[in-house]
Amino acid sequence: MDQSQLLLAVAAGLFTIGLLGVVIRxxxxxxxxxMELMLNGVNLSxxxxxxxxxxxxxxVMVFLTFVVATAEVALAIPIVLLLxxxxxxxxVDRYSELKG
Amino acid sequence: xxxxREPMRVALALITSMTSLGAxxxxxxxxxxxxxxxxxxxxxVMVFMVYVIMLLEVKEAPGSRRFSKVVLPGxxxxxxxxxxxxxxxxxGTGSTGTLPGEGRQAFSLVEFSSAFLTQYWLVFELTTxxxxxxxxxxxxxxxxxxRRQG
Numbered sequence: 001m002d003q004s005q006l007l008l009a010v011a012a013g014l015f016t017i018g019l020l021g022v023v024i025r026x027x028x029x030x031x032x033x034x035m036e037l038m039l040n041g042v043n044l045s046x047x048x049x050x051x052x053x054x055x056x057x058x059x060v061m062v063f064l065t066f067v068v069a070t071a072e073v074a075l076a077i078p079i080v081l082l083l084x085x086x087x088x089x090x091x092v093d094r095y096s097e098l099k100g
Numbered sequence: 101x102x103x104x105r106e107p108m109r110v111a112l113a114l115i116t117s118m119t120s121l122g123a124x125x126x127x128x129x130x131x132x133x134x135x136x137x138x139x140x141x142x143x144x145v146m147v148f149m150v151y152v153i154m155l156l157e158v159k160e161a162p163g164s165r166r167f168s169k170v171v172l173p174g175x176x177x178x179x180x181x182x183x184x185x186x187x188x189x190x191x192g193t194g195s196t197g198t199l200p201g202e203g204r205q206a207f208s209l210v211e212f213s214s215a216f217l218t219q220y221w222l223v224f225e226l227t228t229x230x231x232x233x234x235x236x237x238x239x240x241x242x243x244x245x246x247r248r249q250g
Contacts, residue, residue: 005189007124012185014117016178021102023174024167029107029153033114036145037101040121043137047130056207056215060223062133063216066140067227071234073145077152078241085245090107090158093168 007048014041028080028090032073039069105166107153115146132209 014037021034043062050058080090087094101117104110118141125134168174216224 008189012182016182020174020178024171026168027107030110033110033149037114040118044121047125047133051128054207056212059133059212060216060220066136070145071231073148074238075234078238082245084156084158
């Protein structure tokens with residue numbers, strides 16, 4: 001297993017841990033943080049591929065991912081604050097009445 | 101991150117992993133991405149997250165469950181995803197060689213920024229539009245909460 005394969009394996013592991021966290025945890029903030037971990041894994045794989053090919057396209061994509069992650073947090077945190085004010089809990093199962 | 105109960109400990113674990121990822125980027129030779137990883141992720145996103153955790157301070161009930169009902173299918177799907185990614189990685193990148201770490205120099209900041217501002221200028225401009233849209237959406241969410249209060 002060479003160097004880039006090791007980095008890609010780390011990226012796959014980060015992505016899987018993040019996805020597992022989003023699926024199995026119930027705390028809304030922990031789920032948000034696991035989404036950040038998934039974005040980190042994708043970033044690592046993009047940087048690895050961009051280093052492999054020796055061109056800058058992957059790094060440009062990484063910057064766009066930074067922007068997306070920042071905007072996601074800036075939007076998701078007020079929504080989580082609203083939900084907590086509404087349901088008095090961070091448990092996502094408590095939000096099941098939000099239908100329609 | 102999967103097993104810690106307190107959100108603050110999860111945040112500290114995530115900050116540690118992000119900082120180490122920044123160190124990995126630095127060792128790979130992309131120093132500007134390492135700097136941005138630390139500045140944007142740890143310095144902005146995670147500080148915001150920690151601030152919100154301290155602000156909310158919602159006490160969960162002592163007997164509350166940590167995991168959701170789909171923990172078993174979730175673990176199965178996670179293992180399957182990891183196996184699929186590993187298989188694709190071993191098949192796709194079998195003989196690519198190593199990174200341009202020691203011999204060939206990685207692309208520099210100059211190369212990156214000129215590509216960013218000439219070849220990908222449209223993406224850059226669209227990013228600004230996207231950020232404005234995100235700000236407007238965040239203001240709309242704040243407005244909803246204010247209307248509900250008053």
